[in-house]
Amino acid sequence: MAHQTDVLDLSELAWLVKSRCGVDLSRYRATTLNRRVLHRMAMTGSGDIEEYLGRLTAEPDEMEKLMDIVTIHVTEFYRDRDVFRSLERGYVPALIDEKTGAGQGIFRAWSAGCSTGEEAYSMAMMIDRAVRNVSPNTHIEVFGTDISEDSCRTARKGVYSDEKIEALPEDIRDGYFEKEGQTRKVTSGLRSLVKFMSHDLFAASPYSHLDLIMCRNVMIHFEHEVRDEVIANFHDSLQDRGLLVLGKSEAMTGPLEDLFELVEPRCKIYRKNVQEDHSRED
Numbered sequence: 001m002a003h004q005t006d007v008l009d010l011s012e013l014a015w016l017v018k019s020r021c022g023v024d025l026s027r028y029r030a031t032t033l034n035r036r037v038l039h040r041m042a043m044t045g046s047g048d049i050e051e052y053l054g055r056l057t058a059e060p061d062e063m064e065k066l067m068d069i070v071t072i073h074v075t076e077f078y079r080d081r082d083v084f085r086s087l088e089r090g091y092v093p094a095l096i097d098e099k100t101g102a103g104q105g106i107f108r109a110w111s112a113g114c115s116t117g118e119e120a121y122s123m124a125m126m127i128d129r130a131v132r133n134v135s136p137n138t139h140i141e142v143f144g145t146d147i148s149e150d151s152c153r154t155a156r157k158g159v160y161s162d163e164k165i166e167a168l169p170e171d172i173r174d175g176y177f178e179k180e181g182q183t184r185k186v187t188s189g190l191r192s193l194v195k196f197m198s199h200d201l202f203a204a205s206p207y208s209h210l211d212l213i214m215c216r217n218v219m220i221h222f223e224h225e226v227r228d229e230v231i232a233n234f235h236d237s238l239q240d241r242g243l244l245v246l247g248k249s250e251a252m253t254g255p256l257e258d259l260f261e262l263v264e265p266r267c268k269i270y271r272k273n274v275q276e277d278h279s280r281e282d
C-alpha cells in the first residue's frame with residue numbers, strides 16, 4: 001500500500017492525462033500533484049501507481065475526479081470582500097475616469113481561472129456599480145475563462161444556490177439576482193456583460209486591451225517559472241496602467257516586478273507600468 005510520503009513516478013500518468021484531457025501536468029507543482037495523486041490512490045484502494053493507472057484508463061469517472069482535485073474549483077461571490085471594495089471605491093473609478101477623459105468608452109476585464117463564474121460575475125457587478133457613479137455610458141465587457149469546460153457550462157447558466165448568495169449585501173442580491181425556485185439566477189442584464197469560454201492559461205492569451213485581470217488562487221498550483229510565463233502573458237494583454245489582481249497568498253517576484261507597480265500590497269493589486277516608446281530613438 002502506498003504511503004502519503006511516497007514520491008511517485010508520474011510520467012505515465014502525465015502522458016495519459018495529456019492525451020485524454022490536453023492538460024500538461026508537468027506545469028503544476030510536483031509536490032502538490034504527488035500528494036493529490038496519493039490521495040486518489042488511497043480513495044480508490046489502489047496499492048501502487050500501476051494499479052491506479054489501470055483504474056484511470058478503465059474508469060472515465062476517475063479521470064474526472066483526478067482532474068477535479070488537481071485543479072480545485074473552490075470559489076465564492078466577492079471572495080476577499082476588501083479587494084472588491086478597494087477596486088470599486090478607488091482603482092476602477094479612477095481608471096474609468098482616465099479612459100473617459102481619453103475618449104475611450106469601454107472597460108474590458110478578465111477573470112482568468114474563473115471556476116463556476118462567481119468571480120467573473122462579481123467583477124461585472126463591481127464594474128457596473130463603479131461605472132454608474134463615474135461614467136454611465138461606459139460599455140462593459142467581462143470574460144471568464146477556465147480550463148474546465150464543465151465549470152464554464154455552470155458559469156454560463158448563472159444559477160446558484162441560496163447559500164451562495166445569502167452573505168451578499170442586500171442591494172447586490174436584489175439588484176443582480178432573481179429568484180428561481182430554491183435557487184437564484186444572475187439577471188439577464190448582468191449575464192449579457194459576461195462571456196465564458198474554456199481556455200488553458202498555458203496557451204497564448206486570447207484577449208488584448210484589457211483594463212483589469214483577476215487571476216486568483218489559480219497560479220498557486222503552478223511551478224514558479226510557469227507562473228512567470230503566465231504573468232508575462234497578462235502583461236501583454238493589459239493596456240498601459242491596466243490592473244492585475246493576484247490571490248492574497250500569491251506574489252510577483254524577480255524581473256516581472258519591473259513591469260508592474262504593486263499599488264496595494266494587502267490586496268495584491270498591481271498596475272502595469274507605462275511602456276516607453278523606443279521606436280523613434282536613433
Ligand SMILES: C[S@@+](CC[C@H](N)C(=O)[O-])C[C@H]1O[C@@H](n2cnc3c(N)ncnc32)[C@H](O)[C@@H]1O
Pocket residue numbers: 071072073074075076079112113114115116119145146147148151199200201202215216217218
Ligand atoms: C480555486 S479556483 C479559483 C477560482 C477563482 N479565481 C477564485 O479565486 O475564487 C482555481 C481554478 O483554476 C482553474 N485552473 C487550473 N489550472 C488551470 C489552467 N491551466 N488554465 C486555466 N484554468 C485553470 C481550475 O479549473 C479552477 O476552476
